[in-house]
Amino acid sequence: AAGxxxxxxxxxxxxxxxxxxxxxxxxRHDTVYWYQQGPGQDPQFLISFYEKMQSDKGSIPDRFSAQxxxxxxxxxxxxxxxxGDSALYFCASxxxxxxxxxxxxxxxxxxxxxxxx
Amino acid sequence: AQTVTQxxxxxxxxxxxxxxxxxxxxxxxxxxxxxxxxxxxxxxxxLVIRQExxxxxxxxxxxxxxxxQKAAKSFSLKISDSQLGDAAMYFCAYKGRRDDKIIFGKGxxxxxxx
Numbered sequence: 001a002a003g004x005x006x007x008x009x010x011x012x013x014x015x016x017x018x019x020x021x022x023x024x025x026x027x028r029h030d031t032v033y034w035y036q037q038g039p040g041q042d043p044q045f046l047i048s049f050y051e052k053m054q055s056d057k058g059s060i061p062d063r064f065s066a067q068x069x070x071x072x073x074x075x076x077x078x079x080x081x082x083x084g085d086s087a088l089y090f091c092a093s094x095x096x097x098x099x100x101x102x103x104x105x106x107x108x109x110x111x112x113x114x115x116x117x
Numbered sequence: 118a119q120t121v122t123q124x125x126x127x128x129x130x131x132x133x134x135x136x137x138x139x140x141x142x143x144x145x146x147x148x149x150x151x152x153x154x155x156x157x158x159x160x161x162x163x164l165v166i167r168q169e170x171x172x173x174x175x176x177x178x179x180x181x182x183x184x185x186q187k188a189a190k191s192f193s194l195k196i197s198d199s200q201l202g203d204a205a206m207y208f209c210a211y212k213g214r215r216d217d218k219i220i221f222g223k224g225x226x227x228x229x230x231x
């Protein structure tokens with residue numbers, strides 16, 4: 001079965017540089033979620049999109065922005081990178097079964113490991 | 118605000134034995150979901166089991182089962198017949214019914230002793 005695709009899988013950047021992480025959801029999934037997992041930490045929710053509109057927002061720094069495109073893929077843009085941004089960034093997607101159905105499972109991608117030097 | 122607490126940073130169990138991982142949570146909501154996720158060394162997040170708060174029956178998935186105590190806000194995971202492949206970090210997690218975000222606990226690292 002198709003899974004969530006994230007690219008790149010690994011990324012190394014210098015401080016103050018910019019990074020763009022991409023997420024391709026499972027086909028027919030219209031909602032994407034971004035999470036950040038620092039070293040030895042639990043994942044923290046950053047932001048989510050439903051039908052190309054921002055749906056929910058968590059602890060996402062102002063230096064970060066994200067969007068969802070017409071083909072439902074999403075990009076997380078990170079500017080003025082700091083050492084503390086080094087983390088594993090997960091994208092998850094959930095299926096188009098209606099927003100008010102009891103449960104939409106979030107299927108996680110393999111993550112992008114970002115290292116800021 | 119909702120919180121998830123895992124009080125056991127690390128646990129060890131002998132292969133083929135049973136182990137229970139503890140989790141407590143705090144919420145004022147009545148409709149929510151609870152999860153246990155497994156994160157092996159590959160760092161992939163794998164959903165192990167899910168519990169709907171409105172269901173009194175404890176969820177089970179093969180060797181994995183939960184003990185859901187809604188009044189006590191407790192949600193423990195029992196792994197029976199532990200296998201070497203069960204070695205991983207286990208996260209307890211919460212999601213409000215109408216929320217997008219999943220809130221994770223700090224995790225419990227499970228070691229399986231051969």
